[in-house]
Amino acid sequence: MIRIKELKKSFKTEEVETLALNKVNLHVEDGEFVGIMGPSGCGKSTLLNIIGMLDNPTEGSYNFAGNEVAGLKESQRTQLRKGNLGFVFQSFNLIDELTVFENVELPLIYLKENKASRREKVMKVLERMKIAHREKHFPHQLSGGQQQRVAIARAVVTNPKLILADEPTGNLDSKNGLEVMNLLTELNQEGTTIVMVTHSDHDSHFAHRVVNLFDGQIVTESHNRALEARV
Amino acid sequence: MFKNYLKIAWRNLIKNSAYSVINIGGLAIGITACLLILQYVAFETSYEDFHTNKDRVFRVKQERYNAGKLETEWAGGAFAVGNSFKEAIPEIEEFVKVVQTQDIIVDVNDETLKIDQVFFATNSFFNVFSYPLLAGDLNSVLKEPGTAAISESIAVKIFGTKEVIGKMLPISGGKDYRITGVYEDMPLNTQLKPNFLASYATFVEQVKTNSNGEQTPDDAWDWDGCLTYLMLKEGTDASAVEAKFAPIVKENESDFTKQSNSSAKYSLMPITDIHLYSNFMMEPGATGDGKTVYLLFGIAFFIIIIAWVNYINLATARAIGRAKEVGVRKTVGSNRNQLIGQFFLESALFNALALVLALGLMAILIPAFNQLSGQELSYALFSKSTFWIGLTALLLIGVFLSGAYPAIVLSRFKPVEVLKGKMANTQQGTLLRKSLVVFQFAASLFLLIGTLTVYKQIQFMRQQSLGLDIDKTLVVVPPIVTDSTYLSQMLAFKENLLKIPSIKSVAAATTIPGQPVNWNAGGIKLVSQGQELAKQYRVIGVDYDYVDQFGLKLIAGRAFSDEFGADPEAVILNRAGILQLGFNDPEEAIGKRIDFWGNQYTIIGVSENFNQESLRLPYEPLVIRLIPDVRGFFTMKLNSSDIGSTIAQVETQWNSFFPGNTYEYFFLDDHFNDQYLADQRFGKVFGFFTGLAILVACLGLFGLASFTTLQRTKEIGIRKVLGASVLGILKLLYREFAFLLMVAFLISIPVSWFTASNWLQGYAFRIDIHWSFFMLPFVVIVLIALVTVSFQSIKASLANPVKSLRAE
């Protein structure tokens, strides 16, 4: 699904140029659950954003499901992203002025689905995330764990092939964090590919494979034998 | 999608209610002001617009030259113009001659009724103009001598019915008229507003009778007083027709004119231009002022722009608050165009709400506005399609102008940057925001400087000494109906008035101060000069008491006096008059004889120039001619405060001397100051809308200050923890606005100086622009801005830093 070759990303500000990613090579297959780890500032989020087509690489190639992404215009990236990708962030990033239902419904609106099918899909996923009873609430009326479940619901409502999660448990206590990890695992078991950035060793155990980044480069890759056996 | 956008727009509006109130309130005030002014402008520019043939109907304008120099401009010209031009120029389809004449008094059922606005007109009047004739035959309504058409309301007033065709109307001291037509009352937006329209044939007959058959107006090239309107054939080029005038005029030029080295030039003026662009001699009705209309239009423009700028400023200042939403929307699949659409929808919502509010405000404000501006806007406005078209246009322009920039800025946010979990600090748009604030300040300053200039000029005009004493002067309008005994009657009347103890003096004159001198005489020169040096002068006929009563200051010679036998041939000229005759030293002019249409008069005195009319107008060369039994206004200088009984006593005398005439009086200073009504009105309107503009700008400034202060809450907190004083913090917050104000001030100076001096050019006597005209508004704006900004800044600087830092 993901073929990344010799990928470079540098940020230019007025004075300095930061090389956030340096010659990264990475393959992710359909159905995999990949964790990305590394010290702060090593380029994890940058890599995830490029995979998520929110950003363009400076150099190198990125092939997503057979499409070359590097060098695409913003509008083309949006087109390719729509419905294929779901995002989960550390800070939830729900829209404060929209209700739970409306937040989850948003991706479907941009996919121009009709109202009835939107309602059906949103309710289904909300039930699955055990948050359906809160559909009319606004984000600030929910706990962090509940908010993150809504964010996951929003990420999966379009049935994406790939879910990208940037420290999804970073703002949660361990109980809520575990719940989130279980949900992601469940989704993965149903066939969704997942790439997740994390700082937590605990969370990394849910991944099949962990990629370690240091200073913009992949230094090690470790396979989680226990999980692989389970698959 | 649309619903989702609307929903979020609405929720944002409710959530940030202070921001919304500021924005919508400002926009609503802006739109209201703009609509009110636009209606006024629309009305002022709609004059003569209703004539079906307005594109090919022109009024013939006359310019009089002496020795090649333009001396006077006239709304009317020679009587022969209409028929002669039509005869010689095939492109002319029809002409209308209109002659204004004095008021008449009709006798009905033993009651007398005075009718003003009396005109003669040729039969073509109702064909060329689109004034609707309600009853009467369009082809012959004004054909016969002794016939007349009257307006609907006059018909009802006189006869109690509109069915008046064929009725005879007795005129006091004149021949009866047969009513042959009734026309709808003239609309407001037209210059000619006759109450009584007699046939031009009647006038021709009168002239014949008075001159024993020697004169016919249609051949008259030498006497003036006829308004001529021409309707050209369709598709005719007006300038080509105009070019054919000169040879005809030349051919008919009298020997007298040729010798006088004078000439008349005729040209065409579209009737739709008359109201705003002509204020010539002999206008048959009030005219407006194009400059005023366009200045007000400018104000409307400023106000609405200020309101839109508020929206732009506040929407972009708030962009940070919307950044996350944009980021999320983009991550879940929105493209940039969809976001642009969304933010346009939001500005549409704000503008539409403001518009609704504005309509309500307008409905409430119409009566007040009418009082302020002297306009007659009515609620009928709301049923006019043009009004709604204008409104829609305003909405669309508003949505676009105010929505475009915020939409572009907001939709540009990159999700990667704004979703980091921290707030991105958008320096974006700060420069634009600052420029817009500078614009608002500059516009407010400009308007304030303008208001001050207008007020100062009006004050100046009212306080400036006129060179004439018009205080405590009662004026009585001369009688209309008189007989051959008038002269002796009038002298006896004056004599009797003097017996009233509260009356100090009585005088009579053809024209009183505050009125245009309509007696214009060309061809006046020194007896010793050749005819080619003759020039035009304005003439006032006065009795012996005039000079003394009005306190004319003589700079040479003496006043009229009946102690000298030869005074009836005496004249007094003003300084401008002797200057035109060629004397620099007034003493030199004394005793010189002038030739006035074949008669000779001696200059016995020279008066200092005085303001016969509004200070808007320059001094004109005047000939004050002694006519001991002059027919004109009676003016009385009063010395008592018991005005009521004096007026009553004068009335008693009036009724015994001039029975059948209405007693009409007024006070001269009021009458004179009435000339400034339009100026004062303009001042008030200007001031009112300036106030609104500043209010709207303040609303915006308040909103902006709140946001910038809010953004700096954390910075303020840290500074305080590190030991900054409250004053230090305030300085920090004010510094930015102070700088913007200074820039605005510098920009506004040249612009307002240019506009104000341009406006003042319209006044012959005007104030000099003083530095305080700029400083005062600046101080006012600084204070207003200070108060506005302080609301938020003081709160922020006093806040406990622990709170703001914990909130991070």
Ligand SMILES: Nc1ncnc2c1ncn2[C@@H]1O[C@H](COP(=O)(O)OP(=O)(O)OP(=O)(O)O)[C@@H](O)[C@H]1O
């Ligand atoms: N927009 C940007 N402009 C300039 N430099 C950037 C930008 N975004 C990231 N960087 C730099 O790129 C490098 C990688 O950043 P990135 O956010 O990917 O780190 P990270 O591994 O996600 O760190 P953390 O674990 O703290 O989230 C850092 O050195 C960062 O300073």
Ligand SMILES: [Mg+2]
């Ligand atoms: Mg990161």
